[in-house]
Amino acid sequence: MKTVVIMLDYLQGPIWTSNPETGRPETGIAVVDNDNKLRKLNYDIQNLYDSYYEFDSHGQACWFNEEQEKEDKGKMLTLLSELVSRLDEINDGTFVIDDRETKRVEAL
Numbered sequence: 001m002k003t004v005v006i007m008l009d010y011l012q013g014p015i016w017t018s019n020p021e022t023g024r025p026e027t028g029i030a031v032v033d034n035d036n037k038l039r040k041l042n043y044d045i046q047n048l049y050d051s052y053y054e055f056d057s058h059g060q061a062c063w064f065n066e067e068q069e070k071e072d073k074g075k076m077l078t079l080l081s082e083l084v085s086r087l088d089e090i091n092d093g094t095f096v097i098d099d100r101e102t103k104r105v106e107a108l
Contacts, residue, residue, distance in 0.1 A: 001096060003097075004097050004098065005098045005100060006080070006083065006097065006100060008045070013045060014046070014080065015032065027095075032087070035086070038090070041079060044079060045079045048072060051068070052066075080105065084102070
């Protein structure tokens with residue numbers, strides 16, 4: 001059985017791996033990779049997370065805006081919840097969900 005890992009990093013949506021230009025999941029799980037609602041959620045979450053990175057800011061080449069991430073905590077948790085709900089909805093028994101991000105965001 002395959003695992004869908006939910007985890008964030010710059011230019012990477014919460015469902016790894018995905019195409020950083022389109023946000024389209026490419027997990028090898030057809031029901032996940034071909035779901036337009038999931039693709040949109042993945043891309044929306046990626047864009048929100050990527051917005052916390054600032055370049056040539058605060059005397060650094062790349063600076064992560066932790067305060068903005070905290071301010072957006074509710075929005076991010078809503079999006080993550082929608083993502084997990086959609087995964088649950090389309091799960092045909094061929095994958096399990098490993099959500100590594102929700103607890104991290106809850107702890108902000």
